Structure formats: C-alpha cells, structure tokens
Amino acid sequence: MKRTLHLILCLACLCWQCKETKEPVPQTGEIKKINVLEFTIPGVDPKNISIGKDLIVINLPENYAAGDYIKPEVIPEAGYTCTSPALDGFKYENQEVSISLHSANDTRNFNIIVIPFKAIQIAEPPKNLQLTLEPETQIKTAIKLKGTVATVFEGEKLIYAPKIRFTSKVTGEIAYELYADPNYSRFQDSMSVTLPATIVPGEYKAEVVWGPKAELLSSQITVKPGAVSFKRGSWHMLEPDRYFEVNGFNFSPAGKYEAIVENDFIVPERIALKYEKPGSLSGNLPESIGLGNYKITYLENGKEKKPYSEKQWLLQYSGEDHFFITKTRTQPIARIVTQPSRRSSFETYLNSSLHYFPSVTEISRKEPILVYSETWGPTPNKIELILVDHRSRKEYVLPFSGSVYGIFDGFLSFPAFAVTEDVPDGAYEMYIVRGTEKTERYSRIITLR
Numbered sequence: 438m439k440r441t442l443h444l445i446l447c448l449a450c451l452c453w454q455c456k457e458t459k460e461p462v463p464q465t466g467e468i469k470k471i472n473v474l475e476f477t478i479p480g481v482d483p484k485n486i487s488i489g490k491d492l493i494v495i496n497l498p499e500n501y502a503a504g505d506y507i508k509p510e511v512i513p514e515a516g517y518t519c520t521s522p523a524l525d526g527f528k529y530e531n532q533e534v535s536i537s538l539h540s541a542n543d544t545r546n547f548n549i550i551v552i553p554f555k556a557i558q559i560a561e562p563p564k565n566l567q568l569t570l571e572p573e574t575q576i577k578t579a580i581k582l583k584g585t586v587a588t589v590f591e592g593e594k595l596i597y598a599p600k601i602r603f604t605s606k607v608t609g610e611i612a613y614e615l616y617a618d619p620n621y622s623r624f625q626d627s628m629s630v631t632l633p634a635t636i637v638p639g640e641y642k643a644e645v646v647w648g649p650k651a652e653l654l655s656s657q658i659t660v661k662p663g664a665v666s667f668k669r670g671s672w673h674m675l676e677p678d679r680y681f682e683v684n685g686f687n688f689s690p691a692g693k694y695e696a697i698v699e700n701d702f703i704v705p706e707r708i709a710l711k712y713e714k715p716g717s718l719s720g721n722l723p724e725s726i727g728l729g730n731y732k733i734t735y736l737e738n739g740k741e742k743k744p745y746s747e748k749q750w751l752l753q754y755s756g757e758d759h760f761f762i763t764k765t766r767t768q769p770i771a772r773i774v775t776q777p778s779r780r781s782s783f784e785t786y787l788n789s790s791l792h793y794f795p796s797v798t799e800i801s802r803k804e805p806i807l808v809y810s811e812t813w814g815p816t817p818n819k820i821e822l823i824l825v826d827h828r829s830r831k832e833y834v835l836p837f838s839g840s841v842y843g844i845f846d847g848f849l850s851f852p853a854f855a856v857t858e859d860v861p862d863g864a865y866e867m868y869i870v871r872g873t874e875k876t877e878r879y880s881r882i883i884t885l886r
C-alpha cells in the first residue's frame with residue numbers, strides 16, 4: 438500500500454508538471470449583481486465588498502477588530518430567502534464558505550471570499566539571492582496565507598495557490614510568474630518554485646503574489662547560467678514530419694549543439710541543432726530517418742552530454758528510444774523488449790523502491806519474451822509477436838500466452854510470448870501485431886539463444 442501511494446504521488450507529479458505554470462481557472466459568466474441586494478459586515482466599508490454573479494468578495498480593513506469571525510447581514514431580492522448557517526456568523530481562515538438563496542423557482546449559490554489586509558505573511562525580511570540556473574534550482578520561502586482557502590484574480594477567477602512574480606531590474610517589466618510547485622499545500626508554512634529553463638540570466642525583483650495581494654520577497658535576485666543540461670526527449674511524429682525541438686538548460690546562441698539519431702538498421706545520422714530561445718534548440722530529421730523507433734544522443738562541442746535525471750521518472754523507464762515515427766497517430770509502438778528475469782528496481786525521489794523492466798537485446802529462449810507497447814483503444818483479441826530472421830527474412834509468429842506482467846501497479850503492462858521450438862537461435866527483427874494494426878520495426882536487433 439505504501440509503495441502504491443508513492444507511485445500515485447509520482448504519477449501526479451508527472452501529470453502536474455507537464456506545464457511550468459498553472460493558469461487560474463475562470464468561472465463562467467459575466468460579473469453582475471443578481472439576487473443579493475445588500476451584503477454588509479460591521480466594521481467593513483461597503484465599498485470593500487463586491488457581489489458578483491456567484492461570488493461575494495470581502496476585503497477586510499487593516500484594523501478589522503473581529504479577527505477570524507464574520508457575521509454578515511444579507512438582504513436578498515424580493516421572493517428570495519436565505520437560511521445558510523453562515524448568516525449566524527462564520528470563521529473564514531482556511532475555510533470554504535458559501536451561502537444559498539432560494540425562491541420558488543430558483544436556487545443561487547454564492548462563494549464567499551475573504552481577503553485580509555495582510556493576506557500574505559512572509560517569515561523572513563527581504564534578502565538578496567544568488568541563484569545558478571540548473572534543472573532543480575528552486576526558491577523556497579516560509580509563508581502563511583490568511584483568509585479563505587481561495588482568493589480571486591480579476592473578477593471571479595478563483596486562485597488556490599500563490600505564485601512568485603519576477604520583475605526585470607533592467608526594464609521594470611514583469612518577466613515571469615511561477616506558481617508554487619505541485620507539492621505545495623495551503624496547510625504548510627512554506628512554498629517553493631522551480632526556475633524554468635526559459636528564464637534569462639539577469640537581475641530581478643521577486644514578490645509573492647496571491648490574487649490581488651503581493652509582498653516583497655527579494656529586491657535583488659541574480660540568476661547566473663549553470664552548465665548546459667539536456668532534457669530527455671520523446672517525439673511521436675508522422676512520417677512527413679521532420680522538425681523537432683530539444684529542451685534543456687543554459688543553451689547559448691554561441692554554442693555548438695548536435696544530435697546523433699540512430700537504430701540498428703541505419704548509419705547514425707549527425708544533425709546540427711539550432712539555438713531558438715532560452716531552453717530550446719531545434720533540428721530537422723534527414724530523409725534517411727523513416728518509419729520506426731530511434732535513439733538520440735546529445736552533443737555539446739562534439740562531446741556527448743547525457744540528459745539530466747528528472748523527478749518525473751516514468752518516461753525514463755518507458756524504453757530507451759526517443760523518436761517514434763508512425764503512419765498514423767494511433768499506430769501502436771513497441772517500446773520495451775525484455776524478459777521476466779530482468780526485472781530490476783530504482784529509488785524514487787520520495788525514497789520508495791519501484792520495479793521496472795529494462796530493454797534488453799540478449800534473449801533467452803528458456804523464458805517468455807515480454808513486450809511493452811504504447812497503444813490506444815481497447816485491447817484486441819489478437820496479439821502476436823512477429824520475429825523476422827535478420828538474414829533469411831523468414832517470419833515466426835509467437836502468439837500471446839495469456840500472461841501479462843505489470844510494473845508501476847499495472848500502469849505499464851507487458852504481454853508474454855513463449856518462444857516456440859521451431860524458432861532457431863539467431864538474430865531477429867521484431868514487430869507486434871494488435872488486432873488489425875502492426876507496429877513499426879522495433880529499433881534493436883535481438884539475439885535469441
């Protein structure tokens with residue numbers, strides 16, 4: 438159970454970090470007063486209370502005397518009544534508060550957002566920071582957010598997490614706004630943001646921002662470039678596609694970057710990578726790179742640069758290929774060929790141990806061949822492994838045995854194929870057939886013994 442929980446957390450991080458920033462989710466509808474004629478609170482100027490379509494926003498004054506308590510007075514439109522418990526008074530700190538109005542034909546719900554005068558409390562005074570840009574460079578700060586669980590941004594957009602705003606010291610313009618990392622919780626007394634590869638080295642002012650409120654975090658943050666780091670790539674492309682982009686850290690317009698693209702069936706192709714913008718290079722595949730799977734190797738100034746390890750480890754353990762060129766977007770892709778005895782394990786950043794199957798090319802006929810294929814749609818009745826003798830071109834069909842091996846609690850599954858006696862030892866190319874569809878040739882030649 439503990440390992441399953443760790444897996445779920447890791448997969449959640451993977452899905453969450455597909456974007457470097459999280460945009461607020463707008464509520465539907467334009468802002469207008471409906472059904473609530475008046476909403477007042479003792480000690481709060483009515484000008485600091487706004488009533489929207491389904492939202493009531495309260496901006497508390499600096500000298501609000503009632504602390505974590507509000508007892509509103511509500512006057513609804515004629516024909517509406519309100520029996521919500523909030524009318525008897527409510528605590529708002531870290532709470533979700535709402536009221537409902539009812540008429541003979543209608544029910545209206547209003548979220549109540551409370552924004553204290555000092556909604557952001559930073560534990561330490563502002564200080565200067567020196568940061569070196571690397572894949573896991575973070576800014577951490579001890580903060581407390583006051584008020585209801587959510588705040589608002591530009592009308593009725595609900596905000597549940599703070600962000601750090603970077604303002605250029607050179608231009609005075611807002612350069613970046615980074616939301617708190619995925620592990621952030623309102624009930625923790627700290628937050629962190631991870632610097633993206635796109636940030637330009639330079640000097641910035643930084644503020645913690647939560648809805649309409651902002652507090653100075655640092656009047657001087659200096660970001661310096663670190664070593665060049667390539668991110669592991671994965672490109673699913675159709676055959677006519679040639680253009681691809683490579684992401685990473687600290688690329689320079691003056692740098693020389695290349696990629697070697699290869700599999701066991703072509704002469705390796707060396708491709709020049711062009712600087713596009715901070716954190717991004719581009720390249721074009723030559724015509725010799727056709728349908729199939731390919732591996733990429735990065736070069737900086739002619740020397741190999743291995744991609745950095747990421748917390749989102751799932752891609753790292755989903756096979757050794759990077760380019761997947763197919764006829765259609767839904768054509769299955771053979772990604773890992775392995776065997777049961779090859780199962781291994783690794784430690785996640787949550788200090789949990791998870792099993793995985795590495796790709797192998799030396800295959801023992803004494804145990805089944807396992808193949809992980811990336812697929813779309815339901816599982817068909819027909820699944821076969823096709824082995825093609827690399828020299829004679831004779832094909833051997835291995836039917837699905839009915840057994841399936843899984844890793845990551847079944848997130849990746851490996852159908853098993855027993856090696857039949859009629860298949861001689863030797864070197865083989867490999868395909869998977871699923872129903873009426875067939876993968877392109879697997880990138881490696883496997884040796885059966």
